[in-house]
Amino acid sequence: MSQPVLGAPLDRVEGPGKVTGRIAYTADNDIPGMVHAVVVESTIANGRIAAIDESAARSAPGVIAIMTPRNAPRVDARKVDANDSLLFLLQGDAVEFDRQPVAVAIAETFEQATYAARLVRVRYDVRPPTTALASGERFLPDQIFGKPAQHKRGMPEDAFARAAVTLKQTYRTPTEHHNPMETHATIAQWTGDRLTIYDATQWVFGVQHRLAATFGIDPKAIRVVAPFVGGAFGCKGQTWSHVPLAAMAARLAGRPVKLVVTRPQMFGWVGHRPQTEQVVGLGAARDGTLAAVTHDVLSETSMSDEFVEPSVVFSRDLYAVPNYAMSDTLSRLNISKPTYQRGPGESTGSFAMESAMDELSYALGIDPLELRLRNYSANDPDSGKPYSSKRLRECYAAAAAQFGWSARNPKVRSTSRGRMLVGSGMATASRATHRSPCTVRMRMNADGNVLVQCGTIEQGTGTPTVYPQLAAEILEIPPERVRFEFGNTDLPAAPIAAGSQTSGSVGSAVVVAARRMRELLVSHDGKPPADGFEVELEDSPPPEEAEHATQAFGAHFAEVEVDPDLGTVRVTRFVGAFDGGRILNAKTARSQMLGGIVWGISMALFEDTRYDARSGRIMNANLSEYLVPTNADIPDVEVILIAGDDPFANPAGAKGIGEVGICGSAAAVANAVYHATGIRIRDLPITPDKLIR
Amino acid sequence: MNPFRYERAQSGAAAIAAAQHDGDARFVAGGTNILDLMKIHVEAPSLLVDINRLPLSKIELRGDSVHIGALARLNDVAAHPVVRQAFPMVAIALEQSASPQLRNMASMGGNLLQRTRCAYFRDVAAPCNKRAPGSGCGAIGGENRMEAILGTSERCIATHASDVAVPLVALDAVVNVAGPQGSRSIVLSDFYRLPGATPHLETVLVHGELITGLSVPVLPFGARSTYLKVRDRAQYEFALGSAAVALDIEGGTIRQARLALGGVGTVPWRPRAAEHDLTGAPATRTAFEGAAEAALTGARGYGMNDFKIALAKRTLVRALEMVAA
Numbered sequence A: 001m002s003q004p005v006l007g008a009p010l011d012r013v014e015g016p017g018k019v020t021g022r023i024a025y026t027a028d029n030d031i032p033g034m035v036h037a038v039v040v041e042s043t044i045a046n047g048r049i050a051a052i053d054e055s056a057a058r059s060a061p062g063v064i065a066i067m068t069p070r071n072a073p074r075v076d077a078r079k080v081d082a083n084d085s086l087l088f089l090l091q092g093d094a095v096e097f098d099r100q101p102v103a104v105a106i107a108e109t110f111e112q113a114t115y116a117a118r119l120v121r122v123r124y125d126v127r128p129p130t131t132a133l134a135s136g137e138r139f140l141p142d143q144i145f146g147k148p149a150q151h152k153r154g155m156p157e158d159a160f161a162r163a164a165v166t167l168k169q170t171y172r173t174p175t176e177h178h179n180p181m182e183t184h185a186t187i188a189q190w191t192g193d194r195l196t197i198y199d200a201t202q203w204v205f206g207v208q209h210r211l212a213a214t215f216g217i218d219p220k221a222i223r224v225v226a227p228f229v230g231g232a233f234g235c236k237g238q239t240w241s242h243v244p245l246a247a248m249a250a251r252l253a254g255r256p257v258k259l260v261v262t263r264p265q266m267f268g269w270v271g272h273r274p275q276t277e278q279v280v281g282l283g284a285a286r287d288g289t290l291a292a293v294t295h296d297v298l299s300e301t302s303m304s305d306e307f308v309e310p311s312v313v314f315s316r317d318l319y320a321v322p323n324y325a326m327s328d329t330l331s332r333l334n335i336s337k338p339t340y341q342r343g344p345g346e347s348t349g350s351f352a353m354e355s356a357m358d359e360l361s362y363a364l365g366i367d368p369l370e371l372r373l374r375n376y377s378a379n380d381p382d383s384g385k386p387y388s389s390k391r392l393r394e395c396y397a398a399a400a401a402q403f404g405w406s407a408r409n410p411k412v413r414s415t416s417r418g419r420m421l422v423g424s425g426m427a428t429a430s431r432a433t434h435r436s437p438c439t440v441r442m443r444m445n446a447d448g449n450v451l452v453q454c455g456t457i458e459q460g461t462g463t464p465t466v467y468p469q470l471a472a473e474i475l476e477i478p479p480e481r482v483r484f485e486f487g488n489t490d491l492p493a494a495p496i497a498a499g500s501q502t503s504g505s506v507g508s509a510v511v512v513a514a515r516r517m518r519e520l521l522v523s524h525d526g527k528p529p530a531d532g533f534e535v536e537l538e539d540s541p542p543p544e545e546a547e548h549a550t551q552a553f554g555a556h557f558a559e560v561e562v563d564p565d566l567g568t569v570r571v572t573r574f575v576g577a578f579d580g581g582r583i584l585n586a587k588t589a590r591s592q593m594l595g596g597i598v599w600g601i602s603m604a605l606f607e608d609t610r611y612d613a614r615s616g617r618i619m620n621a622n623l624s625e626y627l628v629p630t631n632a633d634i635p636d637v638e639v640i641l642i643a644g645d646d647p648f649a650n651p652a653g654a655k656g657i658g659e660v661g662i663c664g665s666a667a668a669v670a671n672a673v674y675h676a677t678g679i680r681i682r683d684l685p686i687t688p689d690k691l692i693r
Numbered sequence B: 001m002n003p004f005r006y007e008r009a010q011s012g013a014a015a016i017a018a019a020q021h022d023g024d025a026r027f028v029a030g031g032t033n034i035l036d037l038m039k040i041h042v043e044a045p046s047l048l049v050d051i052n053r054l055p056l057s058k059i060e061l062r063g064d065s066v067h068i069g070a071l072a073r074l075n076d077v078a079a080h081p082v083v084r085q086a087f088p089m090v091a092i093a094l095e096q097s098a099s100p101q102l103r104n105m106a107s108m109g110g111n112l113l114q115r116t117r118c119a120y121f122r123d124v125a126a127p128c129n130k131r132a133p134g135s136g137c138g139a140i141g142g143e144n145r146m147e148a149i150l151g152t153s154e155r156c157i158a159t160h161a162s163d164v165a166v167p168l169v170a171l172d173a174v175v176n177v178a179g180p181q182g183s184r185s186i187v188l189s190d191f192y193r194l195p196g197a198t199p200h201l202e203t204v205l206v207h208g209e210l211i212t213g214l215s216v217p218v219l220p221f222g223a224r225s226t227y228l229k230v231r232d233r234a235q236y237e238f239a240l241g242s243a244a245v246a247l248d249i250e251g252g253t254i255r256q257a258r259l260a261l262g263g264v265g266t267v268p269w270r271p272r273a274a275e276h277d278l279t280g281a282p283a284t285r286t287a288f289e290g291a292a293e294a295a296l297t298g299a300r301g302y303g304m305n306d307f308k309i310a311l312a313k314r315t316l317v318r319a320l321e322m323v324a325a
């Protein structure tokens, strides 16, 4: 009976439903009596609402109500914890960023609501906004995830001053917006004082908790359903303003309300990756061993909240560096609150650190890969803890061999193909794995079929495929006999599906429950009783897990062609090898890596949210002017999974694989561009104008 | 979108009459530009006159001109053997426009009349002299990386977005128009107006005039031509700079040249002085560079788009080299 199930590249059970359109995402649901809400956003980035004239909107066809600060239900818009943020729920007249919600049009159809929203006339008292990182009020945040905003190990100043070779450079990454395929959407229905919410979210319990606080009601009176989520990448991690606004509109209208965030509104109040300015200092011996690293990051935050892009994590936790200093400074701007975006911290931090390492390799005349190997760390350099597992050396070796790195001419501008300059570059990938408590319920019926229930969500990562696979392996049954139920608050509590923690958290709970179920089965001679078995348990990381540092690793190798006259860059080859611990499904894991690499290429060459410095308005809030790669921009990407057990990470043995692929990939492209051209671009994206200077 | 009326015209005369009776009427062909602009409230016609039933899709050689109907779809024109053979640069420009899906819908007439991609023009909350005359120009002093460097005025620096208009202007294509006052033909370089003090007036068409088609004179050396488009990503993106080039070369000497630049002008840009400089010149890089200097005479950057001056020259030189090779 037992064939290798775990890690097998099983097709997604949800795949056919997705590609044929049978699966319903939030906005695909309709509730009897439902009406539609459309958010009116501010067109200024700083000031006050002087007056709202909604008369034309109110008399437009199909309009039920126009919700403005004047008639909006009174709710509590304040944040509920440090990770949360102030919401913009029409409770006052202040405007602090472009595209802040200022009113909501509610009508019988989406088209009527859209038209009415357009007729709402808002007059503002405008104040000059600040959207340039350099101009905001600067401050050190009190803490970053419980750690201080400045941190040191060893004697970084002394070591830097004494180092044989030093380098200090400033790297910049722009504001980037998530734009998953599915935009945000919420359906809200009140039944008396009970609230039902359909929402495109990474965390149904987070929505429940936040709405309970906003409306001052018991969380148990709120049911949240996230049917299928069409990509999130961090922007659906927190409850943004439109979710309570939908519930407020439903209350005002006395009808269920559907509120869909439009594509241009995806550049509004639903989060983005903040722009950063990072100063990296490296001090090294002539043989390349690092004596000191400094990493000082300035990143943006909004007027009323603090979000820190933890770029320093990458430089802090990777190489064997005895002397290290970091600082995180925030700049307050008239922008919406930034948030986590795939690989928060490491994605931006790796661009700076891995570009700096590349610069050092040329300064010393040491091969970039060799330089990394000379600074390889057996333990987490900051905490001194051993890694739960680390196969980064194997990643370097496998990717380098596949890429043909050893055949590379190390000289810059040394290789061409016709008119094109050819270059190759590499970078290390690294991303911390987290784990949180998670509850699952597992039922085995008399016929031996198994139902696993857990209130996590499916956002394209393969949840309904991978967890049955994991349970089936332990129970020694075919995965088709295990069904996974997810996506609502009636189910056992799961943590937020973010931070590369879902495999570790949900997966571990599934493993522990399946092992218990298996014991039960053994004690019943392998046959469940007529009423079946049920196991429900909360699995939490035990204290001994903290004795190890758990991190996913990888190595990126990129080849580019650059047109020396026209400045155009095309990535022609990309190889990545990754250490994600135990791989639960080779197919879905590979997809995660592919997606991460594609996004890294996008970060290197395309993405850049542009603010008008005078008005603070985003000038490219659409997918025509906010560039993401087309198929023609992406070469064949080769992904190598260096799979292996990780006995210390968690019971699933899995490290987070959702984000490591984007960490370092942009730097690999930038380093390849330097190798091709001799031009070092330190501010992303790398566009033709920067290369033809 | 604002409420609007919709009429399907059964004849050219009916279409013209319908438009003529309503000062806020617009024709709709593929709809890929007008509907987009209606959704973002830049256009708010009271009436859309659908011209797709009109028999204006033919592509054929008539005498010494290739006639292309106004409703011919971009993909059909790009694939047409006569076009591919007579002027490859037209086919290439079309193949590098928009996406396959859009090219299946988009018509030649609509392409010539598409509005600028200037971000301030497309944002009704921003000042824009083209959209709201007298409100100012948001792009000057703002996000102007994509804006024009040639043919600009202190009122407007918006780039003309069409690709295919670039080779067409080099080929002296003629726009055939039918209107309330009868029919007329206009050479494409006279069809577009520079922004000057009136950037909202983009062509010489009067309200109610319908483009029926284009007549593109066959150029004896048109087969020796190319269109080079430089952009931020490989596909599905407007030009940072582009060049259409046709050369008549004999024994290493250029007898005649046709040139036009895209992505850099407020109108598709025909650098006649550069054509003149190349006539009789050797087909060498030095001559090409000289022509590029001449072509960019009077170019002016507005900050973020300063790089376009150098880029346009290099694009033209590269296109000349490609055709000469």
Ligand SMILES: Cc1cc2nc3c(=O)[nH]c(=O)nc-3n(C[C@H](O)[C@H](O)[C@H](O)COP(=O)(O)OP(=O)(O)OC[C@H]3O[C@@H](n4cnc5c(N)ncnc54)[C@H](O)[C@@H]3O)c2cc1C
Residues within 6 Å of the ligand: A624, B026, B027, B028, B029, B030, B031, B032, B033, B034, B035, B036, B051, B070, B071, B096, B097, B098, B099, B102, B105, B106, B107, B108, B109, B110, B111, B112, B113, B114, B161, B162, B163, B164, B209, B210, B211, B212, B236, B237, B238, B239
């Ligand atoms: C995402 C995107 C990317 C694009 N990329 C490119 C690109 O790279 N290169 C490029 O060149 N273009 C590009 N385009 C523009 C596209 O080519 C045009 O939208 C299209 O050609 C317009 O043709 P249509 O038939 O759809 O015009 P419509 O939208 O139907 O009409 C456009 C205008 O022309 C008028 N009109 C149409 N036909 C006639 C006629 N016969 N007589 C008089 N008036 C008429 C209409 O009233 C309207 O004002 C892009 C468009 C989009 C949406």
Ligand code: SF4
Residues within 6 Å of the ligand: B116, B118, B119, B120, B121, B127, B128, B129, B130, B131, B136, B137, B138, B139, B140, B147, B155, B156, B157, B158, B199
């Ligand atoms: S460049 Fe022209 S289209 Fe753009 S804002 Fe200025 S006036 Fe408007």
